[in-house]
Amino acid sequence: MAEGYITHAPGYVLNDGPKIVTSRFVHDDSFTLTRSRATGGYQGLEACLAKSPAEVHDEVREAVLLGRGGAGFPAGTKWGFCPEGVWPRYLVVNGDESEPGTYKDRLLMELDPHQLIEGCLIACYALGLSQCFLYVRGEMALAQERIATALNDAYDAGLVGKNILGTDFSVDVVLHWGAGAYIVGEETALIESLEGNRGMPRLKPPFFPAAIGLYGKPTIVNNVETLSNVPWIISNGAEAYKRHGSESSPGTRMFAVSGHVKRPGVYEVEHGVTTFRDLIYGDNHCQGIRDGHQLKMFIPGGGSAPWFFEEHLDLPLEARPVGAAGSMLGSGAIVIMDDSTDAVQACLRVVRFFARESCGKCTPCREGTTWEEQILRRIYDGHGRPGDIDMLLDVADNISPGPYPVAADESQGLEAVPFPPKQTTICPLGPSSVAPIVSAIRRFRPEFEARIPVRTTIPVSAGQR
Amino acid sequence: MSRLSHQNVELAQEIISRYPIKKSALIPLLHLAQEQDGYVADDAMAHIAELCDVTPAEVVGTCSFYEMFKRHPTGTYLVNVCTNISCMLLGGEELLRHVEDTLGVRHGGTTDDGAFTVEDYECIAACTEAPCLQVNYRYFPRITHDEFDELVADLRAGKRTDIPPHGTLGRVRQHIPAAKLAGVVPPDQVDGAPVWLANSEGEAANG
Ligand SMILES: Cc1cc2nc3c(=O)[nH]c(=O)nc-3n(C[C@H](O)[C@H](O)[C@H](O)COP(=O)(O)O)c2cc1C
Ligand code: SF4
Ligand code: FES
Numbered sequence: 001m002a003e004g005y006i007t008h009a010p011g012y013v014l015n016d017g018p019k020i021v022t023s024r025f026v027h028d029d030s031f032t033l034t035r036s037r038a039t040g041g042y043q044g045l046e047a048c049l050a051k052s053p054a055e056v057h058d059e060v061r062e063a064v065l066l067g068r069g070g071a072g073f074p075a076g077t078k079w080g081f082c083p084e085g086v087w088p089r090y091l092v093v094n095g096d097e098s099e100p101g102t103y104k105d106r107l108l109m110e111l112d113p114h115q116l117i118e119g120c121l122i123a124c125y126a127l128g129l130s131q132c133f134l135y136v137r138g139e140m141a142l143a144q145e146r147i148a149t150a151l152n153d154a155y156d157a158g159l160v161g162k163n164i165l166g167t168d169f170s171v172d173v174v175l176h177w178g179a180g181a182y183i184v185g186e187e188t189a190l191i192e193s194l195e196g197n198r199g200m201p202r203l204k205p206p207f208f209p210a211a212i213g214l215y216g217k218p219t220i221v222n223n224v225e226t227l228s229n230v231p232w233i234i235s236n237g238a239e240a241y242k243r244h245g246s247e248s249s250p251g252t253r254m255f256a257v258s259g260h261v262k263r264p265g266v267y268e269v270e271h272g273v274t275t276f277r278d279l280i281y282g283d284n285h286c287q288g289i290r291d292g293h294q295l296k297m298f299i300p301g302g303g304s305a306p307w308f309f310e311e312h313l314d315l316p317l318e319a320r321p322v323g324a325a326g327s328m329l330g331s332g333a334i335v336i337m338d339d340s341t342d343a344v345q346a347c348l349r350v351v352r353f354f355a356r357e358s359c360g361k362c363t364p365c366r367e368g369t370t371w372e373e374q375i376l377r378r379i380y381d382g383h384g385r386p387g388d389i390d391m392l393l394d395v396a397d398n399i400s401p402g403p404y405p406v407a408a409d410e411s412q413g414l415e416a417v418p419f420p421p422k423q424t425t426i427c428p429l430g431p432s433s434v435a436p437i438v439s440a441i442r443r444f445r446p447e448f449e450a451r452i453p454v455r456t457t458i459p460v461s462a463g464q465r
Numbered sequence: 466m467s468r469l470s471h472q473n474v475e476l477a478q479e480i481i482s483r484y485p486i487k488k489s490a491l492i493p494l495l496h497l498a499q500e501q502d503g504y505v506a507d508d509a510m511a512h513i514a515e516l517c518d519v520t521p522a523e524v525v526g527t528c529s530f531y532e533m534f535k536r537h538p539t540g541t542y543l544v545n546v547c548t549n550i551s552c553m554l555l556g557g558e559e560l561l562r563h564v565e566d567t568l569g570v571r572h573g574g575t576t577d578d579g580a581f582t583v584e585d586y587e588c589i590a591a592c593t594e595a596p597c598l599q600v601n602y603r604y605f606p607r608i609t610h611d612e613f614d615e616l617v618a619d620l621r622a623g624k625r626t627d628i629p630p631h632g633t634l635g636r637v638r639q640h641i642p643a644a645k646l647a648g649v650v651p652p653d654q655v656d657g658a659p660v661w662l663a664n665s666e667g668e669a670a671n672g
Binding site: 182 | 485486496523527530531532548549551554555588592595599601603604637639647648652656660
């Protein structure tokens with residue numbers, strides 16, 4: 001195994017730099033209550049119980065903790081959206097991690113379930129949430145096992161449940177698990193699924209889950225990594241948190257870098273200041289593209305994100321500049337593709353995912369993603385028709401009208417279109433299928449064209465003449 | 466096959482009791498049925514409908530939406546090979562081909578002896594560990610073709626007791642002792658802020 005990896009945490013690389021959410025990963029028993037307690041676990045909860053709920057909420061708001069699930073919305077602000085006087089309020093933890101390229105929430109659930117539970121408890125205390133549901137992706141058997149064990153131990157120790165640590169704060173944390181559907185990661189689909197229904201998104205606006213969520217009641221949905229930051233923030237204070245990272249993106253953030261790099265892995269790095277180049281080429285991180293190859297393109301924020309290229313390497317890992325350049329940081333999933341990669345194949349593979357995972361609720365997405373896949377498939381197989389590239393863009397335009405967010409192409413004098421895209425659909429899954437198409441065609445159109453055969457006359461046999 | 470066993474009905478009731486509305490327990494209960502029989506049987510769904518006070522059609526509706534629920538018997542070992550983008554870049558497609566060749570079955574199919582079912586799967590959140598696969602949702606990161614063949618031999622020889630048969634996910638279940646339960650209340654029976662928040666606001670108002 002290459003240097004930096006830790007046997008019991010597959011893919012996690014212990015790089016230099018501050019560690020907030022992965023600090024216990026070095027211990028092979030990091031998931032136990034004993035280890036958690038011995039290394040400051042539940043001290044954030046104790047500190048929290050000594051404050052008023054409003055003070056705890058203020059501390060999280062002050063820390064500018066950006067959501068790590070995809071949209072990057074500040075948690076403290078979202079927490080403020082519950083309408084006053086409407087009870088009960090619920091917390092739903094999004095542990096459905098399934099965006100292509102994303103690998104970090106699973107590590108946090110498997111290796112430090114107590115940190116996550118502590119984060120949930122603090123959120124419940126601050127907002128008066130009366131029950132918490134921890135929704136873990138169905139395919140993650142070990143994460144389910146570790147969280148179940150952690151909850152059983154925490155209940156026994158009086159850290160969860162009735163009269164937590166002898167106070168009047170009481171809340172149940174319930175482990176829930178899914179059954180295989182990417183779309184359930186979308187927050188309203190997550191709520192539908194938790195209600196026992198098919199996981200299809202609800203139309204929003206006007207009503208966001210914070211106002212009308214689980215059972216029609218105010219519901220906070222937060223990502224696993226988001227909540228895993230909360231204990232540290234309460235133990236150490238928002239000021240200390242803001243000493244890491246940049247002003248608009250404080251703290252640290254986990255990134256999974258996969259594909260054609262020398263040391264693929266999951267890295268906790270300073271948010272907003274580290275650049276793509278540091279992460280991909282730095283000795284402390286992925287150590288560059290594999291030998292004998294050059295970078296061709298990379299996905300900066302999971303399968304749903306438009307692609308970036310060589311000229312974007314010096315952008316910081318920060319939402320605003322990445323959005324202005326035509327993509328998103330999304331779920332912290334960076335996929336590196338070198339010059340051996342077939343752009344048509346990569347595009348087809350990502351589009352196929354969205355076609356397969358479309359929930360079918362709206363027509364432009366259900367029909368459109370299917371068409372996108374079919375057209376791409378025939379181009380890839382060498383049966384494309386001359387009008388196919390434009391037809392592909394046309395189908396894409398039905399799902400996401402107008403100029404789609406895409407990186408600049410200086411060689412053609414084309415400017416970047418900033419994120420996010422417009423949509424004719426209920427949720428952003430449909431528009432996500434357009435990202436690889438527009439990215440690949442803008443940059444590599446000749447690769448698509450070369451695949452489309454030039455028509456030859458149909459040979460006529462001698463007898464028919 | 467069957468309705469839920471007596472023991473599983475008890476478990477089902479414990480699971481249901483953790484939700485303010487019974488229907489929320491549907492997915493965990495469908496998993497329980499799949500754990501019992503290796504797939505979700507029609508009778509089990511009818512039984513779950515009774516337990517959750519919903520119609521059998523609602524249970525089928527939910528069940529059929531989710532990929533992990535198998536409505537027919539599948540292999541004892543479900544081999545899910547990830548071919549999504551990060552894995553594709555590092556040999557995911559080749560791994561799938563190898564798995565198919567080794568087991569003598571195309572993806573979507575089950576071997577004649579009922580031991581293995583192969584699936585062409587989407588991203589399983591191990592992208593830095595490509596190529597990878599899961600057997601009954603247990604991970605095999607950066608697996609080589611030879612390692613896969615060894616794994617198959619071990620599974621056939623019954624040496625992998627750490628991998629339970631298809632249907633069993635986490636082997637530890639959450640259990641909340643009655644004395645420690647904060648209390649599960651249907652949403653329409655809650656009126657007012659929880660006590661710690663009300664107390665704190667009271668203090669703030671008094672102070
Ligand atoms: C199609 C789709 C899939 C998503 N999948 C996930 C996911 O697997 N995990 C996640 O945390 N958020 C996912 N999200 C984002 C959630 O809708 C939501 O914004 C997030 O969980 C909020 O948590 P945060 O504010 O802490 O980031 C997804 C969104 C969409 C549109
Ligand atoms: S955009 Fe696609 S996934 Fe989203 S609600 Fe519509 S059909 Fe479903
Ligand atoms: S792409 Fe294979 S695990 Fe994510």
